Amino acid sequence: MRHPVLHWLLRLPRHTAFLAVTGGAILLALPFVAMLGGQAWVRILDLAILYVFLALGLNIVVGFAGLLDLGYIAFYAVGAYTWALLASPHFGLHLPFWVILPIGALLACLFGVLLGAPTLRLRGDYLAIVTLGFGEIIRIFLNNLNAPVNITNGPQGITLIDPVKLGAFSFSSRTEIFGYTLTGPQKYYFLLLALCVLVVIINYRLQHSRIGRAWQAIREDEVAAKAVGINTRNMKLLAFAMGASFGGIAGGIYAAMQGFVSPESFSLIESIMVLAMVVLGGMGHIPGVILGAVLLAILPEALRFGVVPMQQALFGKVLVDPESLRMLIFGLALVLVMRFRPQGLWPSPERKRELLAGREGRA
Amino acid sequence: METFLQQLINGIVQGSMYALVALGYTMVYGIMGLINFAHGEVVMIGTMVAITVLGLLAALGVPMGLAAVLALLAAMLACMGLGWSLERIAYRPLRNAPRLTPLITAIGMSIILQNLAMMIWSRNYLSFPPIIEKVSYEVAGAHFSNVQVLIVVLAALSMAGLLLLIYRTRLGMAMRATSQNLPVARLMGVNVNRVIAAAFIIGSAMGALAGFMVGAYYEIAHYQMGFMLGLKAFTAAVLGGIGNLGGAMLGGLLLGIIEALGAGYIGDLTGGFLGSHYQDIFAFVVLIGVLMFRPSGLFGEKTGERA
């Protein structure tokens, strides 16, 4: 009897199978290697992989359906606060994750539909501005809904949030497995990795389905897509709502992993960062998006460890703090990629042709 | 009733500033179908330049009145240059690209400008020096100041000037033609590049004026102030019917009034549940409402649903 994974591997061309096995091994070994540098590195790894998840969620909206969502992080916030409120001492609720996560996803999805339904029948740019506004509104509410009834605890945020727990198995504490101590962040790494694999599969399968074809058709010629009977508004709404749900799930995991949420974590710049990941990597191309997410997620660390000492060496003081440099780099990345490499760093072969063609073709 | 009148006055003042900024969005959108997300940042930079110039001139002992005029001119020149460069460097190379491309670029430019401004003018709140001696008047229990009157009058004058430019000059005619139909305008010999550049430059000049007013009115400035201001001004443009100059002006006024009245009464309306710090959500509610029920705006033609 062959295991299905083994069966799948054996059917692949030899070098692909080799890549899959080594890639898998590296991914599995990564948190242990990072641990050598300290717990902080494992946390950075966790965040990076969470961003991969987020970026792949946004990829459905931006990459597949071609809709510009500038408030993606608002859905992430909805998911995070759902978790925070339903599993923390704040309300004294401690619901299990398999209850909260779907609620968070559904709530995010609901917000997505409420925003998308009026906007998606219009030209695409309206969606951009509406989502942009929504991102700010959510933050205003999170900041202010602490009085007269304290719902969100305002700018202080919510603390002591429950971790992901499976019965007695908590993802936040240390566990002894085979004589090796697995730390909390390491366990979250594997949880997030599993989720990422899942979202990669979902992305891939959607892209190569009736739904994915309809999205591509809409992206290329909306009028022709309507003429062959595609309900373009519903299909766009579907993509938008799906993206929102993934944002909601990611937010829930984020809240559980950090144990703390506050409105500050959900600012516009986070939305821009996830968008930059999708754009930089290559809209619609799954490996490209993953690359973009990893690159931009580790960028702040690279800046902190690279640019600060460099500035000190060169000018004797820190002229530009790494935080603003990071934002500047996001902005520049968006502008430069759109100008010189609209297909992204690692585009899909078709998308590359499309964007290059768009340059010559359209008036 | 006092609240009503007071908030109405505040709304009109705020609304005239929205209207000035909204003009920049609506002109660019009308001509090339682009939401110039960076416009709010252009306005912010106008405020910042004005603050810097005012500070310099004050240090040189230039009298305040002259300094204010020079600072306004400097802010306008700086913004016109910025608007022109934005178009030239960032948007023009993308003119034939797929729709998403210039939008993403605009977002990128907005982020870049914000952070450059932060590096230049710091991440702190800056105070805008008082330009004229503030005098308050009272009518029927509502207060208003000479600064407010000046803002409304100046805004009205400059908008009248803009309308004259658009409806009485050759450039204005070319702009209107281009916004009707760009390819045809080009065929008829309109220099489309020049028209688009003009839209950016004029819009930025209006934006600089608005930025100056916002600074003078609130006496404070911050590198992130352009974001919300831009979002609201865009809402005003959509409310009035995007692409429609008169619509942007009325939309701005209306939005200012809605917001002021909303902030004045939100506590009563929600039984004290929501307070005036929710003021910012009104613009958003208006935006969603307009898009849902009348996407072409209050004064626009029915063109919003082009695929």
Add this chain to the structure above:
Amino acid sequence: MSATHDLLLEARAVSKHFGGVKALTEVSLTIRRGEIYGLIGPNGAGKTTFFNCLTGLYVPDGGGFTFDGRPLQADAPQRAAARGIARTFQNIRLFGQMTALENVMVGRHVRTRAGVLGAILRNRATREEEAAIRRRAEELLHYVGIADRAGDLARNLSYGDQRRLEIARALATEPKLLCLDEPAAGMNGAETEELKVLIEGIRKDGTTVLLIEHDVKLVMGLCDRLAVLDYGQKICEDVPAVVQKDKRVIEAYLGEVPEDA
């Protein structure tokens, strides 16, 4: 053709104006099942406007359509397609970055059902449906004669092949009425002849065809009946032999510069 005299489409006093321009004024016509019906007229006569009203791209300002026994809610193209009206475009609108096969597969969208869950789970029903979509798309490419180009991007096909591909995509929606907007535009004599054979075949296989065409020779040889539009009004509707002799038609055509497509 057994159902020859059964009505498929009835247009009643359809009007459409753009600002002050009357593009269509109370145009009424009927198309019978199984016929090839031609819609001709000089440039700007309102042919494409009529098409756009019929296929839901425009909402008519007056009048309406009855299609297949029921009124047509002509307010959304996707609904028209679902009812069984498929169209091609005068200035070919393909999904340029998708392969020819994928273009036709998109055409199956309206007749298939796999949703998000099916796509993600790839359950048996979805896999079977997907295989059926692919099979049907391949058949249709074969039917219009471009099976060998299945894997090519639509934008890389020759002009004639793009026209064929657009027809295949329209046929994939299983239309009762296939509306072709100047399918022979830009084709040479041999290509036009092939197109004629294709359209006749489509009719023979049971699909009614509505044809807008400039090429009068093609229309006269192909259509069972014709309507002639001029300045947005129907000036004549009859069999080709009669239309050809109609005084007003001759005037309408001679009034403008002769055109050879």
